[in-house]
Structure formats: structure tokens, C-alpha cells
């Protein structure tokens with residue numbers, strides 16, 4: 001399995017630190033609003049990387065944080081007149097709902113920055129003790145960037161070019177810095193903002209330190225993969241390397257993976273530019289499986305332009321797979337013979353060849369665009385060879401392979417059979433009878449069974465009404 005490593009700018013063979021295990025950290029969102037579909041790109045991409053590694057037999061420890069203390073969260077809290085924690089909790093819950101709807105698996109651990117302050121104080125102290133950090137007069141603690149000899153190795157930037165060419169690196173408190181390149185590890189509190197006590201001043205952490213600390217706490221000093229969108233390469237990931245490697249004295253991450261941007265009209269989709277659609281917006285028009293399919297139809301390192309036309313194409317593509325699996329289910333339920341004929345066995349060898357092509361595409365730096373084409377080939381193969389007289393074993397094998405490969409991509413392609421109006425009415429009658437007999441457990445069971453099928457019951461004075469959710 002080869003992974004393109006931003007650090008070496010090359011595809012490298014993946015060799016885990018510990019055999020059979022993967023330690024992976026993905027920088028998560030700052031939670032002050034609903035996530036947009038640009039934020040969804042790394043979630044879908046790296047969830048697919050994780051799923052493929054699990055398919056290959058690795059045990060993946062997948063950590064992804066929520067940044068729950070930040071200027072934007074505080075600003076929103078002040079606007080609403082509530083605590084910052086109210087805002088972050090609300091949007092973490094919403095983000096988890098969106099992730100589930102996109103079939104993004106929950107991480108092994110989703111740490112929150114505000115729960116990890118102790119670890120941050122600890123790492124900052126180590127950096128101060130080792131001479132990599134210093135306290136300025138107002139209590140701010142800065143990282144002494146020039147002391148870290150390898151600074152710039154991830155973003156392939158030269159320190160002197162940085163200083164000369166990019167004055168915007170001078171952030172608040174710049175006059176107290178020893179050097180324009182130094183960045184904040186800890187900053188003093190401001191009136192009305194959340195803060196923690198520290199040896200330097202009452203205040204809160206800078207953004208970069210949280211990922212170094214959470215990665216170390218949940219995955220150890222050295223990890224296999226660190227990932228995020230390409231805007232994080234500099235300065236965020238460069239600063240994480242400087243912090244972690246100076247504090248721990250070890251290589252931080254072996255493979256650095258970065259997804260390219262999701263654009264709209266060839267500009268990066270972002271909250272600040274205002275050119276965004278939330279995942280929630282998209283869910284009003286499309287099944288979010290279509291969004292997932294759309295994201296995977298491009299390689300993760302290629303920019304992807306969002307458009308209604310491409311979403312329609314994704315919808316058609318996704319539905320082609322769903323329809324094919326639906327047909328296979330029909331044939332499976334109506335097959336006249338069980339065991340496979342010699343001819344069918346021969347045909348299945350072709351299917352195995354296609355499955356090998358899928359792995360080949362994914363082994364080549366997770367080429368999901370090619371992997372999805374292989375699923376299409378398989379669908380075409382199934383549509384051509386599965387027929388009324390096929391055996392259940394043959395049809396079952398085709399269906400299993402398509403759903404297995406789709407599942408590695410996190411695509412749900414087998415739809416629950418739609419429940420018919422007659423069945424709903426029958427279950428409602430049974431529920432009424434159960435209630436009359438005071439069998440409330442059965443009544444609740446029926447309500448939940450219907451809910452799982454998307455049917456919502458409403459008890460009104462005129463009787464029970466139902467609607468499809």
C-alpha cells in the first residue's frame with residue numbers, strides 16, 4: 001500500500017510502527033456552526049482510508065479532535081449571550097449527526113481541547129524547560145521557531161523567505177516576540193472569555209498545541225498518519241511538528257496526508273468567503289450517500305469543484321449501483337436453484353479479477369476514483385450475467401462483492417425494502433390492540449419498528465395518524 005507523503009513529496013510504501021496496527025490522527029473542525037461540505041471532504045476521505053485499512057486487516061486507532069475553544073466560538077457565545085460551552089456542545093452534536101448521515105464512522109476517540117488543558121500545560125512547560133519556548137512580559141508563551149532546526153520541512157518553506165515575504169505572520173502581541181516567526185502556545189485571558197490558570201498567566205491555549213497534546217495522549221509520541229485539509233500544512237501542521245518533536249525528542253508522524261480543497265467556481269469553499277453549502281443544506285435535496293459518492297469520484301489530492309451538474313451525475317452513478325443491488329435481491333428471492341453451475345463458477349473468476357483491481361486502485365494512494373470505476377464494472381458484470389435462471393449462490397456472490405466493495409468506500413447501496421401502506425395500517429391496528437391489553441412494551445416496539453422504517457406515528461384525538469419522515 002502506497003501513500004503520498006507531504007513530507008517527502010513522494011508516494012511511499014506504508015510500513016506501520018507496530019505490525020498490524022495504525023495510529024492515525026485527523027485534525028477535526030472548530031465547532032461554532034454547522035459544518036460545510038468543504039469540512040466534509042476530509043471526514044469522508046480519511047474515513048475511507050480508515051475503512052480500507054481495516055479491510056486490509058489493520059486495527060486502526062483513529063483519533064479526531066473537536067476544537068471547542070477558539071475566537072469564533074467565543075464571539076458566537078457573546079452574540080447569543082451564553083457560555084462558549086453551550087455553543088461548542090450544540091455544534092459537536094450537530095456535527096456528529098452529519099457524520100452519521102454521511103456514514104462516517106465515529107473516531108476511536110473524539111477528544112475535546114477543553115478536556116486536555118493539563119496535558120497542554122505539561123507540554124508547554126517541557127518546551128519552556130528545553131529552551132524552545134519563552135514567556136513574554138504580558139504572560140503570553142511563544143514557541144521559539146528558529147531554535148527548531150527542521151522548521152519548514154513539511155511545507156518545504158525556507159525560514160528566511162517566510163520572514164521576509166509574509167508580514168502577516170506578525171500576530172497580536174508581535175512587539176513582545178523575539179522573532180516574527182514565533183507562534184503562540186498560551187495567551188492571556190481577555191474580559192468575558194473562558195480561561196484556565198497556568199504558571200505564566202490566566203489564559204487559554206493557542207490552537208496548534210492542542211493537536212500535539214491529544215495525539216500524544218491517545219496515540220503515543222510517534223504516530224503513523226497525521227491528516228487534514230491542505231490548508232493545514234502551514235502553519236498548523238508545521239507548528240505541530242515543531243512542538244511535538246522538540247518536546248518528545250522523536251519523529252512525530254511518519255506519513256502526512258492532505259486532501260485538496262473542495263471548491264466552488266474554482267475558489268475554496270469556506271465560511272469566511274461565504275461561498276458554502278452546509279451538509280444540512282445538501283441533505284435537503286440529496287441523500288447524503290450521493291454527497292459521499294461525489295467526494296469519492298475524485299482522487300483526494302485533486303481539487304474538486306462543486307456544482308449541481310456534478311451532483312446530478314453523482315446521483316445517477318450512485319443510483320445505478322443501488323438499482324443493481326435491488327435487482328440482485330429480487331433475483332435472489334426468486335431463484336429456482338440454489339447451487340452454482342459449472343458455467344457460473346467460471347464466470348465468477350472474472351469477478352475476482354475485478355475485486356483485485358479495486359484493491360490495486362486503493363493501494364495506489366487511495367485512488368477512490370478508479371476504485372469506484374471498478375464497482376461500476378462489477379455492476380455491469382452483474383447486470384449482464386445475473387438472470388432469472390441464475391442460481392441463488394451465483395447471484396448472492398455478486399451481490400456480496402458489490403456491497404463489500406461499496407462498504408469499503410462507506411457507501412450504503414442496499415436499501416431497506418419500502419414498507420407498504422397496508423403493512424403500516426396493520427401494524428398500527430396491532431399497536432392499538434396491544435395498548436388496549438396494556439401490553440405497552442409491544443406497543444412501543446411497534447412504534448420503534450415503524451420509526452426505523454421512517455414512519456412517524458402521531459396519537460391525536462381523532463385516532464392514530466402516520467406520515468413518512
Ligand code: AMP
Pocket residue numbers: 027028029030037038039040041042228229230231232259260261262263268269270
Ligand atoms: P476548520 O474547521 O476550518 O479547521 O476545518 C476543518 C477541516 O476541514 C480541516 O481539515 C480543513 O483543512 C478542512 N477544510 C476546510 N475547508 C475545506 C475545503 N473547502 N475543502 C477541503 N477541506 C476543507
Ligand code: ZN
Pocket residue numbers: 027028211236
Ligand atoms: Zn490539528
